Structure formats: C-alpha cells, structure tokens
Amino acid sequence: xxxxxxxxxxxxxxxxxxxxxxxxxxxxxxxxxxxxxxxxxxxxxxxxxxxxxxxxxxxxxxxxxxxxxxxxxxxxxxxxxxxxxxxxxxxxxxxxxxxxxxxxxxxxxxxxxxxxxxxxxxxxxxxxxxxxxxxxxxxxxxxxxxxxxxxxxxxxxxxxx
Numbered sequence: 001x002x003x004x005x006x007x008x009x010x011x012x013x014x015x016x017x018x019x020x021x022x023x024x025x026x027x028x029x030x031x032x033x034x035x036x037x038x039x040x041x042x043x044x045x046x047x048x049x050x051x052x053x054x055x056x057x058x059x060x061x062x063x064x065x066x067x068x069x070x071x072x073x074x075x076x077x078x079x080x081x082x083x084x085x086x087x088x089x090x091x092x093x094x095x096x097x098x099x100x101x102x103x104x105x106x107x108x109x110x111x112x113x114x115x116x117x118x119x120x121x122x123x124x125x126x127x128x129x130x131x132x133x134x135x136x137x138x139x140x141x142x143x144x145x146x147x148x149x150x151x152x153x154x155x156x157x158x159x160x161x
Contacts, residue, residue: 001082002027002029002085003029003031004024004083005034005086006031006088007034007036008035010129011038011041011133012053012146012154013147014127014146015120016091019120020089027116028063030063031064031087033067034067034069035047035051035067035068036069045153051067057147067081075113083113085113085114086115086116087118088116088117090118091127091128092125103115132145132146136155136158
C-alpha cells in the first residue's frame with residue numbers, strides 16, 4: 001500500500017488544501033492529513049477543532065485519514081504511518097524556495113521518503129488560510145474558498161471573538 005502524509009496547520013482547511021488532498025488520493029492508496037499544533041502561528045482554531053473540521057469533511061472518504069501532528073519531525077511521523085512520501089502544496093514561486101529547503105532537509109534526514117509537490121487548480125492558486133480568515137473577519141464572502149462546514153465554523157468562531 002502506497003501511503004503519503006500531508007502535513008500542515010490547516011487553520012482552517014481550504015478548498016486549496018482539499019484539492020491537494022484529492023490529487024494525492026489519485027497517486028496514493030492512503031493519504032494521512034497530519035494537522036500540526038502550530039502554537040507559534042497562533043491558530044484561530046484549536047488543534048481539536050481543526051481535526052474535527054477535516055474529519056467531518058472526509059468522513060466518507062476511504063483513502064483519507066486525519067491525525068493530530070505531535071511535536072516531532074515530519075519524517076518521523078511519516079515513518080510512524082509507513083508513508084513513503086510527504087505531500088506539499090505549491091501555490092507560487094515564493095512557496096517554492098521554502099518548500100525546496102524543507103524537501104532537501106527531509107531528504108538528508110530520511111533519504112527513503114520522497115517529497116511530492118502538487119499544485120492546486122488555477123482557480124485556487126491564490127487561496128490561503130490567512131487570507132480566508134481575514135476576509136471572514138471583515139464579513140466578506142468565503143463560500144468559494146472553503147467547504148460549507150468550515151465556513152459555518154469560521155463565521156461562528158469570529159462572531160464569538
């Protein structure tokens with residue numbers, strides 16, 4: 001079984017993330033969506049909330065498993081799940097430099113685990129979690145960028161803050 005891990009903070013998960021997950025499902029038998037705690041990024045949603053949102057979206061998808069990402073190396077988490085690849089999304093040239101550095105370091109740490117770069121469809125290339133949160137905070141329409149479950153949760157979260 002070919003397993004890949006897709007790590008990230010997913011605060012919140014967007015249609016861009018989901019497009020990457022769907023693309024990875026074409027390439028792998030199983031895709032582990034590993035949601036990082038990411039305390040340094042001051043996430044809007046708690047780790048538990050981000051896991052629940054993603055699990056809700058993918059509850060009926062047999063190839064997707066959602067897990068919390070403890071504080072450890074991504075390559076070690078990949079080994080824990082028997083993953084042969086780490087999936088990363090690329091949106092723009094600016095992403096490439098950082099992702100290339102990560103991939104090179106991961107290869108030095110674990111030469112047996114490949115880094116796979118996937119790009120979302122063109123209509124989602126500019127979507128990021130931080131932009132979505134900003135638009136939602138300013139009462140803008142985010143329905144074209146996130147799953148309805150995420151839209152509801154984001155509106156509720158911002159209304160209560």
